[in-house]
Amino acid sequence: MTFRALSALEQWQDSIQADLQQLEVGNLRRYRRAFELLPDGSLLSDGQRLVNLSGNDYLGLSYEPRLIAAATKAMESTVGARASALVSGRSHWHARLEKTIAEFEGCEDALVFPTGVAANVGVLTALIGENDIVYCDRLNHASLVDGCRQSGGRFRIYHHHDLSSLKRQLMQPFDGGRRWIVTDGVFSMDGDIAPLRELCELAEAYDALVVVDEAHGTGVFGERGRGVCEFLDVEDRVALKIGTLSKAIGALGGFVTGRRVLCEYLLNHARTQIYSTALPPAICAAATTAIEIIGQEPERRQRLWQRVDFVRERMNSLGLLSEKSFRSPILSLVLGEPAHVMDVARQLEAEGFLVAAIRPPTVPRGTSRLRLSLHSELSISDLEQLSQVLARILSNGSEGAN
Numbered sequence: 001m002t003f004r005a006l007s008a009l010e011q012w013q014d015s016i017q018a019d020l021q022q023l024e025v026g027n028l029r030r031y032r033r034a035f036e037l038l039p040d041g042s043l044l045s046d047g048q049r050l051v052n053l054s055g056n057d058y059l060g061l062s063y064e065p066r067l068i069a070a071a072t073k074a075m076e077s078t079v080g081a082r083a084s085a086l087v088s089g090r091s092h093w094h095a096r097l098e099k100t101i102a103e104f105e106g107c108e109d110a111l112v113f114p115t116g117v118a119a120n121v122g123v124l125t126a127l128i129g130e131n132d133i134v135y136c137d138r139l140n141h142a143s144l145v146d147g148c149r150q151s152g153g154r155f156r157i158y159h160h161h162d163l164s165s166l167k168r169q170l171m172q173p174f175d176g177g178r179r180w181i182v183t184d185g186v187f188s189m190d191g192d193i194a195p196l197r198e199l200c201e202l203a204e205a206y207d208a209l210v211v212v213d214e215a216h217g218t219g220v221f222g223e224r225g226r227g228v229c230e231f232l233d234v235e236d237r238v239a240l241k242i243g244t245l246s247k248a249i250g251a252l253g254g255f256v257t258g259r260r261v262l263c264e265y266l267l268n269h270a271r272t273q274i275y276s277t278a279l280p281p282a283i284c285a286a287a288t289t290a291i292e293i294i295g296q297e298p299e300r301r302q303r304l305w306q307r308v309d310f311v312r313e314r315m316n317s318l319g320l321l322s323e324k325s326f327r328s329p330i331l332s333l334v335l336g337e338p339a340h341v342m343d344v345a346r347q348l349e350a351e352g353f354l355v356a357a358i359r360p361p362t363v364p365r366g367t368s369r370l371r372l373s374l375h376s377e378l379s380i381s382d383l384e385q386l387s388q389v390l391a392r393i394l395s396n397g398s399e400g401a402n
Contacts, residue, residue, distance in 0.1 A: 027338035028359050037063055041377045043354060050354040051382045053372050058220050058329050059300045060377035061250030061293065067286040074285035081278035085112075086267065089278030097284040101255050104291050105226055105241070109260040111267060112253055112284070114276045116215055116244030117143040119254025121150065122272030123242055124182065124211070126265070128153040131177035135166055135208075137194070139187050144213055148182055160187075163198055170206035179208040180239075185228035186216035189363050189371065191330030193221070193228050200237040209239040219248025220329060225294045225301055248294070251287035253279045304329060304376035307383060311374060314387035318394070331372040332358075341368040344393055351389045 006014070023029035036044040041060055043050045061067055074093055081089035094112060101110035113119035124147030128134050132153040136145060137160050149155055154176070158166035160183065170179070181203055183194040196212065203210045214227035222230030227243070229235045240262060245253040256266060266273060294300070308329055315321045320333045335341045338359040345357035348370075356371045363369060 027342050039063070041375065045354075048352065050349065050352055051378070051386065052354050053374065053378075053386070054354050054356040055373055055375065056216065056247035057250050058216075058248040058304055058373075058375050059250065059294065060375050061248070061290045061300075064250065064290070064293065066293065067250060067289050070285040070289040071282035074282040078281060080280055083278065084274065084276060085278040086274055091278075091281050091284070093281040093284040093288070094278060097288045098255075100288045100291050101243075101257060104224075104295055105257040106235070107257045107259070109263040110255050110257045111263040111273065112245075112255050112279060113270075113273055114253060114279055116213075116242075116246060116254035118272035118276060119242050119244070119256055120144050120213060121147040122270035123240070123256050123266060124148055125151045125271065126269040127151075127211075128180055129177050132180060133174065133176060133178075134180045134182055135169065137183045137187075139189065140182065140184050141188060141213065141215065144182055144184065153180070160192075160194055163195065163202065166199075167202055170202055170208060179206070180211060181208050182211045183213070184216070185212050185214040186221070186328060186330070188216055188330060189358060189369075190326075190332050191328035192324070192326035193217075193231075193328070196228060196232045196234045196238070200234050204237070210237070211240055211242065212238050213242045215242075215244040215247060216330065218243045219294050220301065220304065225298070245283075245287045245290075249287050249290045251290060252283045253287065300376050304374065307374050307376065307378050307380070310380060311372065311383055311387070314383070315372075318387070318391055320390075320394075329374040331374070333370040333372065334367050335369060336366060338368045341370060344390075345370060347393045348386075348389065351393075353386050353389065 020029060033045065038044055038049065041052060041063060043052050081091070083089035085094065098110045098112055102108065113122060120143040128148070128151035130152040133156060134148045134151060134153045135156045135158050136148045138157050139160065156169055158169065181199055183199060186193050194212070199210055202208065212229055214229065217227030219225045221228045224230060227241070229238055229241060240256060240258040243255050243257070245251045245255065256263065308327060311331060312321065312327065315331060315333065321331065335344060341357045341359060345355055348355050356373065358371050359368045
């Protein structure tokens with residue numbers, strides 16, 4: 001009997017199948033699912049209505065009729081942008097969106113990117129040079145970390161819970177180009193916010209520049225909804241802000257705001273801007289409408305914070321929030337191991353609640369968690385039922401462990 005050696009293709013396919021099996025064993029494998037949006041903002045999956053506590057549509061704008069109408073009108077002429085913005089893909093819809101963002105943010109100019117990830121990677125790789133040092137928060141979003149690493153600058157880590165390490169690094173002699181401090185405004189896994197006042201003080205003391213990603217802050221924090229920089233009154237002290245159109249704004253895309261010369265520079269140097277097809281005009285029209293609504297209807301934000309306070313009170317009564325838990329639409333309930341988190345999430349889904357089970361590598365080992373992402377259109381009755389169901393599930397689990 002003759003044996004045929006496995007080809008390189010077969011060996012490779014076997015290796016990735018083995019990797020998937022390992023993920024399965026560790027309760028770390030992810031699967032694709034499809035959901036249908038219902039008129040009240042809940043989701044339909046396999047015939048079951050699910051209260052959505054796993055998205056980032058903080059103001060319920062993704063299914064707002066005015067956004068849908070704006071997108072529909074823009075689609076009467078075209079679906080796609082047909083080209084990159086620099087070639088022929090930029091339409092009057094794109095120009096109006098950038099103007100609206102700049103006016104909303106109170107700055108000279110704005111530049112739109114295809115996604116928030118593209119904005120982060122494109123901006124950081126365009127601005128940070130190989131002679132620069134970039135200081136990156138350990139808990140920053142992956143796209144910020146990737147942008148910092150890909151920039152070619154000297155990469156350093158600090159932790160926002162202990163800025164003494166950052167200060168020590170800034171105190172060291174430096175004879176290179178520029179120094180950059182890069183941070184999320186709101187950290188998506190814990191829901192806490194960056195210590196921007198302290199970061200700005202360090203930057204001003206040691207001649208550094210602060211870059212803030214307001215992905216989870218835009219539309220949510222601040223008197224006008226401009227994010228954590230507005231909330232902490234440091235808008236004039238940061239070098240630039242990056243944002244996204246896909247969370248509270250309810251559409252798709254990323255953006256950067258600042259001086260006009262900055263946006264012109266990025267238009268010429270940010271590779272994710274230059275080599276990406278522009279956003280569809282319909283998305284630009286919807287995002288423009290969303291930003292106008294955010295500015296005109298602060299009651300949406302007020303409804304969101306009412307629900308945040310309601311759920312925080314219930315989770316506190318269950319002993320599920322740490323003392324360091326910050327008042328935020330993101331509530332992180334750390335349960336420990338992936339198997340336990342997945343089991344609780346499955347039980348919650350069986351009861352009609354879709355909650356994200358966050359596991360490594362997204363979070364460190366031993367800190368797997370349920371992440372409740374709240375939005376303004378959730379009903380108080382649903383949230384009351386959620387707290388009761390969660391209390392029962394966790395109580396049954398504790399009894400089973402005894």
